[in-house]
Amino acid sequence: MKNYLLIVLATTLAFTACKPEETDNTTPPTGSNNGTPVETSPPNSAYQPAFAGQTRVGGVRTSTGFQSRVVTSSLTSPWGIAALPDGRLLVSEKAGTMRIVNSTGQVSTPITGLPRVNPAGQGGLLGLRVDPSFATNRMVYWVFSEPLPEGNVTAVAKGRLAADETRIEDATVIYRATPAYNGTLHYGGRIVIDQAGNLLISTGERSDLVTRPQAQSLTSGLGKIIRITKEGVPASGNPVLTQTGARPEIYSYGHRNPQGLAIHPVTAELWQGEHGPRGGDELNRVRSGANYGWPTISYGIEYSGQRIGEGIQQREGLEQPVYYWDPVVSPSGMTFYSGNRIPEWQNNLFISALSGMHIVRLVIENNRVVGEERLLVSENQRFRDITQGPDGALYAITDQGRLYRIDRE
Structure with missing residues (x-):
C-alpha cells in the first residue's frame, strides 16, 4: 500500500512535456473527493480555463x-487491445503484428x-477492434500507417x-485518410464501433506546420x-457539411493527434482524447459536425515556448474541451468502465497516459469532470x-511490453 503523498510526488516527478508522439497495487479504503487537484506542477502558460472544473479538478x-x-x-x-468473446485479448504490436494473449499470459x-505498415516514428499497426458479432463472423478491424508511393496515410x-x-x-484496406x-508523426489511430454498427476512426493532422491547417x-x-x-x-446520418468539396465521411474536425476514442455505456455518445503540444491535452465529447x-x-504552446497562432483559447463556433491537462499527460487509448x-x-472514464506514466480515472457527471485520480x-x-x-x-498495455489486469481485490 502506497502513501498518497508519495504517489502524488512520484506522479509529479514522472511528468515531462508531451513528446512529439506523444506488481500489485492496492488503494487504501478511504476517501473520495478531497478537493485537492492531483496535478501539482506549474502549467506551461498563464492561460485560464473557460469554466470551472475544465482543468485541475x-x-x-x-x-x-x-x-x-x-x-x-x-x-x-503493443499499441491496441481488444477483448475476444472468450476473454482472451487480441493485441496489435507497432511493428505490424497481432498476437493473442490468454489469461495465464x-x-x-x-x-x-x-498489410505492410510503416513503423517509423509514430506509425505502425495501431488501434484495433473486433466485430460485435465476432463469435460468428470472426471479423477484425484495425488502423495502421500505410506506406504509399506519395507518402504515408492513416x-x-x-x-x-x-x-x-x-x-x-x-x-x-477499406479507407485511407488522404492526402x-x-x-511519420500524428496518425491518430483509434477505432470504435457505434451502436449502428459503423466504424469511428481518429486521424491526426500529421504534426508539421505544412499539414497542421488541414x-x-x-x-x-x-x-x-x-x-x-x-x-x-x-455512414448514413453523417453531418451535412456545406463547404464545397467537404468529405461526407467526416464526423468532426479540428483535431490534433487523437489517440483515444470511447463510447459512453449509457448515453452512447462518443468521447475523444487527443495530445496537445506543450500543454493542452484535451478530452472532448464529440458532437456530429462540430469543430474542435x-x-x-x-x-497549449509550441514546444519552443512560442504561442500557437494568435495564442487564443476561445472563439465562437469552436468547441471547448470538456477537460484539459497542462502539463500534459499524453492521453492515448481509453475506455468507460461498465x-x-x-x-x-x-x-468512469479510464485513460492510458504516456508521458504521465499512469492511468487516469475521471469521474464524470452531467458531461463535466468532477474528479480525477491517478492509478498505477x-x-x-x-x-x-x-x-x-x-x-x-x-486490461492495460504499455509501450514497454506489459499487459496489466486491474480488478477488485
Missing part, C-alpha cells in the same frame, strides 16, 4: 480495494496476413481471423473523426491502451 481516491498484476511482459511495443505466435483495414488463429484472411504525407479543412481527411460503414463508405478548434485555439465489480467506477503511478510505464474484458476487469 479536485482529486478523488478509490475506496474499494483493488489490485493490478502483470499478465505478461512479453509483448513488443501465454502470447501467441504472430498472426500473419496483414488507413483502415478489415479481415477475418482464421479458425486456427494464425492468420488474417482476406485483409482489405498522403511524407512524414485539421480545419473539410476537403482533407487529416485531423478528423471519420465515420464509415464496415465497407468503408460514408485545432490549430485556431489551444490551451462493470460492477468496483461499483464506484461505474461509468509507481509502475513507471508508458500506458498505451486500456479496455474492459468480459470478466469485468480492466
Whole structure:
C-alpha cells in the first residue's frame, strides 16, 4: 500500500512535456473527493480555463480495494487491445503484428496476413477492434500507417481471423485518410464501433506546420473523426457539411493527434482524447459536425515556448474541451468502465497516459469532470491502451511490453 503523498510526488516527478508522439497495487479504503487537484506542477502558460472544473479538478481516491498484476511482459511495443468473446485479448504490436494473449499470459505466435505498415516514428499497426458479432463472423478491424508511393496515410483495414488463429484472411484496406504525407508523426489511430454498427476512426493532422491547417479543412481527411460503414463508405446520418468539396465521411474536425476514442455505456455518445503540444491535452465529447478548434485555439504552446497562432483559447463556433491537462499527460487509448465489480467506477472514464506514466480515472457527471485520480503511478510505464474484458476487469498495455489486469481485490 502506497502513501498518497508519495504517489502524488512520484506522479509529479514522472511528468515531462508531451513528446512529439506523444506488481500489485492496492488503494487504501478511504476517501473520495478531497478537493485537492492531483496535478501539482506549474502549467506551461498563464492561460485560464473557460469554466470551472475544465482543468485541475479536485482529486478523488478509490475506496474499494483493488489490485493490478502483470499478465505478461512479453509483448513488443503493443499499441491496441481488444477483448475476444472468450476473454482472451487480441493485441496489435507497432511493428505490424497481432498476437493473442490468454489469461495465464501465454502470447501467441504472430498472426500473419496483414498489410505492410510503416513503423517509423509514430506509425505502425495501431488501434484495433473486433466485430460485435465476432463469435460468428470472426471479423477484425484495425488502423495502421500505410506506406504509399506519395507518402504515408492513416488507413483502415478489415479481415477475418482464421479458425486456427494464425492468420488474417482476406485483409482489405477499406479507407485511407488522404492526402498522403511524407512524414511519420500524428496518425491518430483509434477505432470504435457505434451502436449502428459503423466504424469511428481518429486521424491526426500529421504534426508539421505544412499539414497542421488541414485539421480545419473539410476537403482533407487529416485531423478528423471519420465515420464509415464496415465497407468503408460514408455512414448514413453523417453531418451535412456545406463547404464545397467537404468529405461526407467526416464526423468532426479540428483535431490534433487523437489517440483515444470511447463510447459512453449509457448515453452512447462518443468521447475523444487527443495530445496537445506543450500543454493542452484535451478530452472532448464529440458532437456530429462540430469543430474542435485545432490549430485556431489551444490551451497549449509550441514546444519552443512560442504561442500557437494568435495564442487564443476561445472563439465562437469552436468547441471547448470538456477537460484539459497542462502539463500534459499524453492521453492515448481509453475506455468507460461498465462493470460492477468496483461499483464506484461505474461509468468512469479510464485513460492510458504516456508521458504521465499512469492511468487516469475521471469521474464524470452531467458531461463535466468532477474528479480525477491517478492509478498505477509507481509502475513507471508508458500506458498505451486500456479496455474492459468480459470478466469485468480492466486490461492495460504499455509501450514497454506489459499487459496489466486491474480488478477488485
